[in-house]
Amino acid sequence: MPILVLTIVILGLGYRLYRRRAKAQLRKDWLATPLTDHERAIVHEQVPLVRTLPDHLQQKLEGKINLFLSEFDFYGYNGLEITEEIELSIAAQACILVMNTDAWFDHLTNVMVYPGAFRAKQAHHDGYVVTEVNETRSGESWSRGPVILSWDCVAQGAANDKDGHNVVFHEFAHQLDDLTGHTNGVPILGKDQTFARWERVILDAFDRHVANTERGRKTAMDPYGAENHQEFFAVAIETFFEKPERFKKEEPEVYAELSKLLRLDPLEWTK
Ligand SMILES: [Zn+2]
Structure with a gap:
């Protein structure tokens, strides 16, 4: 048996x-x-x-x-x-x-x-x-x-593809964010990234974005990114692909982190 x-x-x-x-x-x-x-x-x-x-x-x-x-x-x-x-x-x-x-x-x-x-x-x-x-x-x-x-x-x-709005990029950024088990604006990072750096760069940029939005200042990112951390991440992804030049100028560290995360540099092909 x-x-x-x-x-x-x-x-x-x-x-x-x-x-x-x-x-x-x-x-x-x-x-x-x-x-x-x-x-x-x-x-x-x-x-x-x-x-x-x-x-x-x-x-x-x-x-x-x-x-x-x-x-x-x-x-x-x-x-x-x-x-x-x-x-x-x-x-x-x-x-x-x-x-x-x-x-x-x-x-x-x-x-x-x-x-x-x-x-x-x-x-x-x-x-x-x-x-x-x-x-x-x-x-x-x-x-x-x-x-x-x-x-x-x-x-x-x-x-x-130049206005910073793309609903597919936005919703699938949420899917990537969710892979950790929490949709909270911290996706699974690349090997050359650290949580400490991501947190500092993204939180600082988020605070700036909230302040800019409250003062009615226009930035590359849509004001919707000021809702919370997960929306900031999704809107940042849209901006990264559709307004790379302006985004890199305004938020070079966020641009660099997203570039490492996705292993892409949209500026290379938009120029
Ligand atoms: Zn969203």
Whole structure:
């Protein structure tokens, strides 16, 4: 009897190991697979920023897009039919954040897309009073859950890549932030980064941003970044890609930390 149990355990472990290896191999294959010419044309049309990337980054991005499409399902709501354009545009923008690192959206379950801005019920806590407010949203990121996006806002954000607003960058920055188990503006840092330095640089910059916003001073970053630390991180990511020159001038240390985190320097390809 113990031999039978042992055999079953060994077979079970062997099967799990086999499945894990098969999954890792599949992942590797996707990462090495380029887009088809047809898919590449759609990405270049939908997300003009991709056209400006150096070749080695475009190659890496295409592999990540393929992996993204193989792992995550897209669901359309309010009558929206999910098309190739929608999938490729969202996957491309999300993967720009991780095209040069090993980071992946391990907590993402799926992508939900609405045709326009959608309404979400939000509870506001003020002392003992909880008020339910119907808010209009362009995007939402759930911890260990889906990313919800408005297609109108996604398309607009991709078409204008110089205004500092990109809902896909924003929501997927929250997904990266969540990988530590807490969405708090401190993502999993790169090997050449330290928590002490990140904390000092980001907290100082956050305080400056709050002060600037309160005084009505315009900066590269959108005032929404002054909400809290996690929004500061998400808005900083949008600004990093869309207004790199001004952002680096205003917040050189934040720019350097984000550059180390993502192993990217958008100034290299925007110049
Ligand atoms: Zn946010």
